[in-house]
Amino acid sequence: MRRFLRPSCALRAVALAAFAFTLAGCAGAPLLTYDLSAPQDRPARALGLQIVVTQPSAVAPLNTDRIVVRSPTMGLTVLPGAQWSDALPDLLQSRMIQAFENARLLKAVGRPSDRLSSDYNLTSEIRRFEIDAARGEAVVEIAIKFVGDRSGKITAARVFEGRAPSSASNGAEASTALNAALAKVLRELVTWTSRGWR
DSSP, X not given: OOOOOOXXXXXXXXXXHHHHHHHHHHHHSOOEEEOOOOOOOOOSOOOOOEXXXXXXXXXXXXXXXXXXXXXXXXOEEXXXXXXXXXXXXXXXXXXXXXXXXXXXXXXXXXXXXXXXXXXXXXXXXXXXXXXXXXXXXXXEEEEEEEEETTTOOEEEEEEEEEEEEOOSSOHHHHHHHHHHHHHHHHHHHHHHHHTTOO
């Protein structure tokens, strides 16, 4: 004996199937990829130091390649259809190294894998790297510490913050604003280092 769905059940089944198909289509849609850049500023003073830049630490929402948005209710989500070119901690490590290289400030700068005989290790924590939808701005906040390679003692520490106007309307606008906010942080970091952390 064949069973038939009632009209209401049949319509519900079609709707659920259509919804599932839509989700599958969204999941398979390619994400647009965005990058960050390092400033080209060159302080007047050069230092004969060698510094190793370790990978920044980050909590789970920031330890990813997605662009994070903080909603007006303070909840965190990701911007649909957009991603960074690498996981954020890896990307920021590269841009910090490039900022120092572009400034020609140090004798040498690199990653731990470069096996430099370093004077200091630069450790960092990504505290905020997001679009604040309530305020309409991009916010970058990074805590920096310089640790003596031989002594293991913290020589200098500071929290840097950069902001730029933005909305969470699309990946291009959000990534441009976050790049501008990051540039402020990296410029201040290089300048602070060139002044002997004063």
